Amino acid sequence: MKNFNFKSPTNPKEAVKLATGRATFLAGGMTLIPAMKLRLAAYSDLIDIKKIKNLSGIKISSKSLKIGSITKHIEVANSKEVGKSIPSLALLAEGIGDPQVRNRGTIGGSIANNDPAADYPAACLALNAIIHTNKRKIPADKFFKGMFETDLKKGELIEAVEFEVPEKAAYAKYPNPASRYAIVGVYVAKLKKEIRVAVTGVESCVFRCKKLEEALTSNFSPSAVDNISISGKGFNSDIHASAEYRAHIVKVMTRKAISIC
Numbered sequence: 001m002k003n004f005n006f007k008s009p010t011n012p013k014e015a016v017k018l019a020t021g022r023a024t025f026l027a028g029g030m031t032l033i034p035a036m037k038l039r040l041a042a043y044s045d046l047i048d049i050k051k052i053k054n055l056s057g058i059k060i061s062s063k064s065l066k067i068g069s070i071t072k073h074i075e076v077a078n079s080k081e082v083g084k085s086i087p088s089l090a091l092l093a094e095g096i097g098d099p100q101v102r103n104r105g106t107i108g109g110s111i112a113n114n115d116p117a118a119d120y121p122a123a124c125l126a127l128n129a130i131i132h133t134n135k136r137k138i139p140a141d142k143f144f145k146g147m148f149e150t151d152l153k154k155g156e157l158i159e160a161v162e163f164e165v166p167e168k169a170a171y172a173k174y175p176n177p178a179s180r181y182a183i184v185g186v187y188v189a190k191l192k193k194e195i196r197v198a199v200t201g202v203e204s205c206v207f208r209c210k211k212l213e214e215a216l217t218s219n220f221s222p223s224a225v226d227n228i229s230i231s232g233k234g235f236n237s238d239i240h241a242s243a244e245y246r247a248h249i250v251k252v253m254t255r256k257a258i259s260i261c
């Protein structure tokens with residue numbers, strides 16, 4: 001764990017140049033450092049990206065909200081721009097972990113890590129986000145590939161996440177009371193052209209629930225969920241909740257999200 005080089009570049013080009021071989025980016029360290037301490041991961045070099053100024057900050061336009069990758073959860077939670085344009089995103093950030101995690105963890109680190117129970121991946125899918133990297137722009141639909149797996153290539157740096165500003169949106173989470181990670185989290189968004197429903201905490205990777213999207217497209221109200229059957233087949237089953245229980249909670253959280261939209 002302790003045997004690594006620490007580098008602290010001040011611009012993205014330098015950071016990417018350093019990220020070769022067994023080197024990796026370090027943002028808030030909230031996931032990376034525990035993984036290294038537990039010897040689940042080992043790296044030769046940590047490239048700390050927190051001093052790169054143009055990776056932070058929040059920019060709002062009429063159609064989108066762009067958040068720099070090293071922006072911390074607490075900054076998103078407290079941002080007036082986020083609160084005004086996508087209040088459900090500010091509330092999501094406010095509900096991540098505890099004050100320590102929110103004061104260190106970053107949006108880029110969260111989505112690069114793609115924990116199956118993380119909150120931001122659901123926001124990215126529901127709000128039709130574009131992930132801006134040093135190389136390309138990746139639609140959220142193509143970004144989240146599997147458990148802790150994304151479309152990022154080795155040494156590819158997330159620079160910002162751009163969310164579509166919805167007409168209405170809400171995130172409802174049934175949290176693990178200890179960590180606050182989602183046992184089930186449902187993000188519902190009514191966008192200009194479509195309705196999206198993203199579910200986290202339930203399978204090995206965040207996903208869009210087409211059944212719920214279709215039902216809400218014909219009737220955007222909590223009752224639209226009543227006749228939908230969610231089987232729970234393939235859902236996570238662990239000490240926190242069985243697959244069947246998660247299936248039930250997906251419907252409960254969807255109703256809740258629509259009712260607070």
Ligand SMILES: Cc1cc2nc3c(=O)[nH]c(=O)nc-3n(C[C@H](O)[C@H](O)[C@H](O)COP(=O)(O)OP(=O)(O)OC[C@H]3O[C@@H](n4cnc5c(N)ncnc54)[C@H](O)[C@@H]3O)c2cc1C
Nearest residue numbers: 027028029030031032097105106108109118119158180181
């Ligand atoms: C006790 C605890 C409770 C938590 N509760 C929740 C919760 O309720 N909900 C939730 O969603 N999350 C939760 N988390 C996770 C938290 O949100 C972390 O902030 C997040 O998973 C990782 O972000 P980070 O900035 O700390 O990234 P790091 O730990 O520094 O990095 C994580 C991974 O992302 C890579 N990476 C980081 N930044 C970039 C970038 N810009 N480009 C490319 N790759 C990058 C790193 O190389 C590493 O592989 C919790 C964590 C802890 C420790």
